[in-house]
Amino acid sequence: MLDDLLRRHDGVITLAQARCVGLSEQSVNRRVRSGHWRRCSAGVFFVDDRAFTDAARIRAAVWGYGRRSAASGLAAAWWLGLTKFAPETVEVTVPRDSHGRNRPGCRVRRRDLAEKDLIEHNDLRVTALPLTVLEAAVRRGGGSQLMDTALQRHLELPPLWTAHLRNKGRYGSPAARRLLQAADGGARSQAERLFAQLLRQAGITGWKANQRVAGYEVDYVFAATKVAIEIDGLAFHSDSDDFHRDRIKQNAIALAGYQVLRFTWLDLVEYPDRVIATVLRATSAR
Incomplete structure (x- = not known):
C-alpha cells in the first residue's frame, strides 16, 4: 500500500497518509533521521529514492499548506496540462x-x-479549469496564448465569463476581463480602430488602411517602405483553415518584397509603446 501510494503521489506523502497505511509518527521520524525520507514542510515528506520532479515539487508545496489548500495560477495550469513548463514559483490558494x-x-x-x-486532479486539489485559465492567462509566463489554447481545445467562453463574475475581486481580474472582452466578438475591428488611433497619436504618417498587396487585402500598408501590418484577433477566432490561409497570404506578401508585422488586440491594449516602437523601427529601416 505504501509503495502504491508513493508511486501515485510522485514520492510525496503526508503524515496523515502515512498513518492510513499503518505507519506511526515514530516510524516516520525514523525514516527522516535515516535520510530515507526528506521533510518538505510540517507533516509533508518526500521519499528520497527517486527524482524530485516538478510534480513532486508542486504536490509537496500545496500539501504543505493543509488539506484545504489548492494549486492555482500557472501551477494549476501545468497540473491540468495547459502549459508545457512548470512554474518556478508554486501559487497556492488557501482560505x-x-x-x-x-x-x-x-x-x-x-x-x-x-x-x-x-476540483481534484491526480489526487491534488487545484482550481477548476475555467478559473485556472483566467488566472494563468494573466500571470507572467501565461498570456493570451494560454487562453487561446484553452478555448480551442478544452472549453467554451461562457464558463470563463461565469467563473470571472463569480471571482471578480481576485488578483488579475481586470486583465482577465480584457481578454474575455477580446474573445467576445468584434475584437478584430476594435483592434484595427485602436491601431489607427495609436498611429495618429504617435504622429506616424505614410500609411493606408485596407490596401491590396499581391492580390490580398492588407489591414495597413506603408507603401513607401514596403511594410505590411496585419491586426489579428485572438487565435480562438480562427479555425485551422483560417490559420492556413493566413500563412499563404503572409508568404505571398513577403515574396512581393514587403516586411510583414502582426499585432493582436492584446498587444495594442497592453503594450502600445512596444507596438509603436516596432512600427517605427520597421518603417525607418527601409
Missing part, C-alpha cells in the same frame, strides 16, 4: 482564515473559493 505564509518557491493567495471553482 482567508488560513495562517500559512509565503515560503521559498511558494506564493500564497488568500481567498475563499466556491466549490465550483475547485
